[in-house]
Amino acid sequence: MTSALATALAACSAPGDSGDNDKATTGPIKVAVVNAQSGQLSSLGDWEYKGAKLAVAEWNKKGGIDGRKIELKLFDDQGDPTTGTNIARKLASEKYVAMLGTAESAVTVAMGPVLQQEKIPNITSGQSNALVALKSPFLFLNGPTSTTYDTTLAQYLVTAKGHKKIAMITNNGSFGKGEHDAFLKAAKDLGVTPSTDQVVTTDQKDFSAALTTIRAKKPDVIFIGSEEVEAGLIVKQARDLGITAPFAGAAPQGTPVFIDTAGKAAVEGTIVSSPYLSNDTSDASKAFAAAYKAAYGKEAELHGAKAYDGANILLTALKTSKGATGQKLADAIRATAYQGLLGTFQYGEDGVGITKTTIGVIRDGKLVPQN
Amino acid sequence: MQETLQTLVGGLSLGAVYALVAMGFSLVYRTMGLVNFAHADIAMIGAYAASTFYLTSKLPFAVAMLVAIAVTAAIGLVIERVLRPLENKDFDLMLIGTIGFGIVLQAVAILIWGTTGRAVPSPLRSAPLDLFGVRVRTYDLLVMGVAALAVITLAWFLARTKRGAAMQAVAMDHEAATAVGINVGRSNALAFAIGAGLAALAGGLVGPMLYVDASLGGALGIKGFAAAMLGGFGSIPGAVVGGLAIGVLDSYAAGHFQGYSVLVTFLVFTVAIMIRPTGVFGERTVSRA
Numbered sequence: 001m002t003s004a005l006a007t008a009l010a011a012c013s014a015p016g017d018s019g020d021n022d023k024a025t026t027g028p029i030k031v032a033v034v035n036a037q038s039g040q041l042s043s044l045g046d047w048e049y050k051g052a053k054l055a056v057a058e059w060n061k062k063g064g065i066d067g068r069k070i071e072l073k074l075f076d077d078q079g080d081p082t083t084g085t086n087i088a089r090k091l092a093s094e095k096y097v098a099m100l101g102t103a104e105s106a107v108t109v110a111m112g113p114v115l116q117q118e119k120i121p122n123i124t125s126g127q128s129n130a131l132v133a134l135k136s137p138f139l140f141l142n143g144p145t146s147t148t149y150d151t152t153l154a155q156y157l158v159t160a161k162g163h164k165k166i167a168m169i170t171n172n173g174s175f176g177k178g179e180h181d182a183f184l185k186a187a188k189d190l191g192v193t194p195s196t197d198q199v200v201t202t203d204q205k206d207f208s209a210a211l212t213t214i215r216a217k218k219p220d221v222i223f224i225g226s227e228e229v230e231a232g233l234i235v236k237q238a239r240d241l242g243i244t245a246p247f248a249g250a251a252p253q254g255t256p257v258f259i260d261t262a263g264k265a266a267v268e269g270t271i272v273s274s275p276y277l278s279n280d281t282s283d284a285s286k287a288f289a290a291a292y293k294a295a296y297g298k299e300a301e302l303h304g305a306k307a308y309d310g311a312n313i314l315l316t317a318l319k320t321s322k323g324a325t326g327q328k329l330a331d332a333i334r335a336t337a338y339q340g341l342l343g344t345f346q347y348g349e350d351g352v353g354i355t356k357t358t359i360g361v362i363r364d365g366k367l368v369p370q371n
Numbered sequence: 372m373q374e375t376l377q378t379l380v381g382g383l384s385l386g387a388v389y390a391l392v393a394m395g396f397s398l399v400y401r402t403m404g405l406v407n408f409a410h411a412d413i414a415m416i417g418a419y420a421a422s423t424f425y426l427t428s429k430l431p432f433a434v435a436m437l438v439a440i441a442v443t444a445a446i447g448l449v450i451e452r453v454l455r456p457l458e459n460k461d462f463d464l465m466l467i468g469t470i471g472f473g474i475v476l477q478a479v480a481i482l483i484w485g486t487t488g489r490a491v492p493s494p495l496r497s498a499p500l501d502l503f504g505v506r507v508r509t510y511d512l513l514v515m516g517v518a519a520l521a522v523i524t525l526a527w528f529l530a531r532t533k534r535g536a537a538m539q540a541v542a543m544d545h546e547a548a549t550a551v552g553i554n555v556g557r558s559n560a561l562a563f564a565i566g567a568g569l570a571a572l573a574g575g576l577v578g579p580m581l582y583v584d585a586s587l588g589g590a591l592g593i594k595g596f597a598a599a600m601l602g603g604f605g606s607i608p609g610a611v612v613g614g615l616a617i618g619v620l621d622s623y624a625a626g627h628f629q630g631y632s633v634l635v636t637f638l639v640f641t642v643a644i645m646i647r648p649t650g651v652f653g654e655r656t657v658s659r660a
């Protein structure tokens with residue numbers, strides 16, 4: 001009954017009609033997803049959108065928020081900060097109440113000031129510490145920061161495994177730089193200085209020079225800080241050069257794109273720090289994975305789960321604040337304690353809601369919990 | 372020493388691919404005086420087509436490559452056909468036309484293959500060769516071999532066949548060529564088709580080395596274009612030298628300057644072009660505009 005009423009209400013107002021004043025309390029609630037849908041990072045953007053869309057579809061099926069439908073619209077930022085900034089202005093002029101994404105820290109950082117000025121809360125999937133440094137009260141992370149990922153990883157490698165010879169290879173993009181700084185600090189805090197610290201560029205294709213240096217150091221393990229495709233190419237070329245040491249990394253190293261790019265044999269034994277290791281860890285993740293499979297015919301993974309959590313947090317906050325916007329909505333998000341797929345979210349002043357990851361290992365082309 | 376040699380090997384294999392891309396640029400430039408800005412995206416379509424026939428249709432890699440070359444050659448013919456009415460009339464519009472085609476091809480690739488790319492496994496399963504500690508992938512050798520063969524075939528075609536000679540004549544003076552009965556339109560169409568076929572060869576070969584997605588053209592195009600410039604735009608030997616030079620330069624810059632390697636590569640490139648604006652083998656005979 002409620003859902004029929006909601007549909008009827010939604011049907012009455014033309015799309016975008018409700019944006020005439022800020023305090024629209026009828027018509028659909030406009031939420032934007034901003035993510036790369038083209039370019040090398042488009043797989044990330046695709047997963048993110050699938051996760052967010054799934055959460056919104058579930059809420060709409062239950063009748064939306066106070067009888068209002070949630071209208072989700074996707075914007076393609078092409079992984080480009082400039083495009084992102086233009087989209088941020090567009091979101092403001094078209095009266096979107098909130099934004100989900102992007103998966104790219106650099107784009108989120110670029111969009112941040114505009115969204116803060118326009119008081120549009122943003123739940124991002126980025127993890128760079130640069131996001132925290134922005135100090136925007138309207139910016140929230142839907143996962144842990146690089147510091148959390150890499151501190152957990154360094155502790156495992158150094159303390160639990162006793163590795164002393166660690167090589168590093170990271171790229172100089174916003175994600176890679178964040179990973180580089182976070183892991184280097186974590187390792188040094190534990191008294192280990194990496195035996196070599198190689199930095200590559202984001203569009204580099206041949207890693208012979210860096211990998212030959214790494215090979216000469218005979219490391220126990222190699223820390224890798226770059227996005228899915230590049231990390232895959234690095235691992236593939238490393239194996240061809242005869243490097244047998246395992247790689248260790250964060251979120252990108254647990255994804256199918258990374259595994260496919262490098263090849264199943266090459267990634268065997270890769271150590272991954274992640275808040276979401278598999279679809280079988282809890283009843284919630286099993287239900288999520290089943291719904292994801294039913295909707296898209298594909299296996300769910302970390303980024304979809306992150307975006308799903310982020311969307312659910314936003315929608316919960318919209319519900320508790322009865323469809324508030326601006327500052328009130330941001331306050332409501334900060335007050336939301338949410339038990340998600342990635343763990344228990346409780347936001348602090350810095351916009352970080354989750355500070356724990358676990359260690360997994362790739363076995364037979366699949367990320368499984370470390371035992 | 373070992374590191375230096377390993378870097379050289381890594382640079383040469385990608386350099387061979389850049390050389391193929393540069394050759395396609397040069398061939399079209401040579402005959403029409405036109406830089407085909409859609410060239411890199413044709414290479415991307417070629418990479419996608421080759422990977423589709425190889426992985427999805429399960430054709431042998433060599434056959435998949437041939438089909439991909441045929442597909443892109445057809446695209447080249449279409450582009451030439453669309454641009455033909457502008458030839459010798461509006462050169463700027465032709466240039467913009469090729470840029471437009473590039474954008475269309477990217478959009479088409481996303482429509483057909485989606486936004487997520489695909490990883491192509493190497494068609495050669497054999498382990499890398501170990502030469503005194505320098506590891507050489509067998510697939511890299513294959514790429515270099517195929518590229519060398521393509522260079523020789525193209526050089527032979529241009530120098531020794533009637534069609535090739537006709538193309539050279541059109542390149543030198545299209546009005547005189549028309550006067551002696553050479554069909555300039557057909558010659559241009561052939562240049563576009565061969566150029567596009569070379570693009571597919573480069574794209575298809577690079578697929579198993581990199582990752583195939585709609586932005587692949589960007590990665591290949593800028594280096595291939597720089598290679599053509601460095602060698603001397605329009606020169607086939609120049610394209611080869613330029614391609615290998617850019618590949619090796621890129622590889623060494625990555626080793627010594629790490630995160631600043633792109634900057635260093637293009638600084639060196641800029642200086643080289645300033646010293647020798649026409650490139651290594653440059654001869655500015657072609658200027659149709």
